[in-house]
Amino acid sequence: MALFTFFSFLVFIYKGEKRRGWIYVLQTVSLFATQFACFIQIIAQTGSKRYFFLLVIQTLVLISTISMFKMVYPDGNRLIINNMCMFLMIGMIMITRISYGKGIRQFIIASASILIAFIIPEILFRLAFLERMGWIFAGVGLVVLMILLVYGTVTNGSKINFRIAGLSFQPQELVKIIFAFFIASILSEKKDFKTVCIVSILAAAHVIILVLLKDLGSALIYFVVYLCVLFVATNQPLYFIAGLLSGSFASYVAYRIFPHVQQRVLAWQDPWTNIDSTGYQITQSLFAISGGGIWGLGLYGGTPSSIPYVEEDFMFAAIAEELGIIFASCLIAVCVSTFIMILLEAYKIKNNFGRLLCVGLAVTYIFQVFLTVGGDSKFIPLTGVTLPLVSYGGTSVMVTIIMFALVEGECLVRTDERYKAYLEKKRERMNAGKK
Incomplete structure (x- = not known):
């Protein structure tokens, strides 16, 4: 090894x-x-x-x-x-x-x-129009997460599983890829303030739904991926700093609202x-x-x-x-x-x-490892x-x-x-x- x-x-x-x-x-x-x-x-x-x-x-x-x-x-x-x-x-x-x-x-x-x-590399190489479907990817991701919010089953306190024909899978995992396509597609075309605000609202909607699903780990991954891709696309440190401050505030709110988050923090501080x-x-x-x-x-x-x-x-x-x-x-x-x-x-x-897609996928991977x-x-x-x-x-x-x-x-x-x-x-x- x-x-x-x-x-x-x-x-x-x-x-x-x-x-x-x-x-x-x-x-x-x-x-x-x-x-x-x-x-x-x-x-x-x-x-x-x-x-x-x-x-x-x-x-x-x-x-x-x-x-x-x-x-x-x-x-x-x-x-x-x-x-x-x-x-x-x-x-x-x-x-x-x-x-x-x-x-x-x-x-x-x-x-x-x-x-x-x-077959994935060949599909991505041949279907160049995928990079122009950012708004569609955003809609698909939100719809999938909303379906999970309504019809998902609870596992270990989080509503993360969806069952079809007896098979169980976790749609929010697949939405990670859709989310990376969404932000890479839009931010690769436009980086003006208005576009950044709209994309930020849509990205926040993904994160909020995940918080409601009590899947805070995935919510953190989505949030960090968006911040990193936004920073690489715009090269604006102010966006990154504003995102960190907003994320810190949202984390505090989640800590105050969800008892299981408080339990995990307490267990982390003093598990003995x-x-x-x-x-x-x-x-x-x-x-x-x-x-x-x-x-x-x-x-x-x-x-x-x-x-x-x-x-x-x-x-x-x-x-x-x-x-x-x-x-x-x-x-x-x-x-x-x-x-x-x-x-x-x-x-x-x-x-x-x-x-931007590679950056999004790389951050998704390494932050999950972290x-x-x-x-x-x-x-x-x-x-x-x-x-x-x-x-x-x-x-x-x-x-x-x-x-x-x-x-x-x-x-x-x-x-x-x-x-x-x-x-x-x-x-x-x-x-x-x-x-």
Whole structure:
């Protein structure tokens, strides 16, 4: 895992995917070495042959994913795909260790999502009109959230689930992508004060509905994403400062209105006083992180199931307990390298919509990582969001894979821009030669 992390940052030294090829090969070898080592320990601890077959199937899926993306989209960014596969692998190993049934479901959903992801870059590249549908995206996002507000089912105090034909999913996860399209589309065309005010009102409407759904983690993500995209689009620090002040005031109001928010803040401030009730989750998480030490207790050596909803909200603590703080720290570092790479791709794109979309997706991803890891380690109050691609949650996994595929699509746009620029320079040289 340490080698994989090292290669995740080494790629930044070299410009161009071709020059990074040997690094990606070593990174892939490190990925499967990590997977093999983990499954060897699982098989040794359980003595079950079914894990061997699961190892073979998962290996085939991950190899196919890395190879197919390289073949179908040679101009895409391989670091993002390699990191995505590493996150999926770690998540499936830990979820399978906690609950074999949930691990199989996660694997099936992830595999289906990867199949969908193969066509996403081409769709984004071909359907250029999507960047002009900002107002439509805003309306769709608000309608979906309103439907969830009226017909959604309550889970752990938040109305975040929607059921159709017996299947449960979380629409607000999908709206993250729609929201990123909405703000990137409008702010890429107009940045005047009137437009900023209208977009801010619509963005605030999304956040308010999420607050009413008591999904404060998603509300925070939407808010921070909008602030960052607005700042990048307008380059106006005053907008950013005004947004922070407004957000701070809104957070205080939410704290005064919602009792469960007050409980989470109190549990964050002093979980030991109410260790048997409101502070139980966070104290068990801290016990797990500290108990694992530097190297971890080994798979099946800890007790991650002692933390309620561990596979959804406390996967970082489970990883730190059984695989060690070094492994967990490497996982965070790989998340950071993914974030940096998406921002670098955004920097290379000349198209304003593509640049802002990549920024929105990057901030969505890394801020969700921050909320999860920060909550598990008592750095911030718990928000109940999942660790992308690692925690159990079908909708979250599918949406994150699609987000990465959208970034791959913008890599195609970037390559097309370079090719058009090359042709333009070639025509200019030819015309100059004729003269």
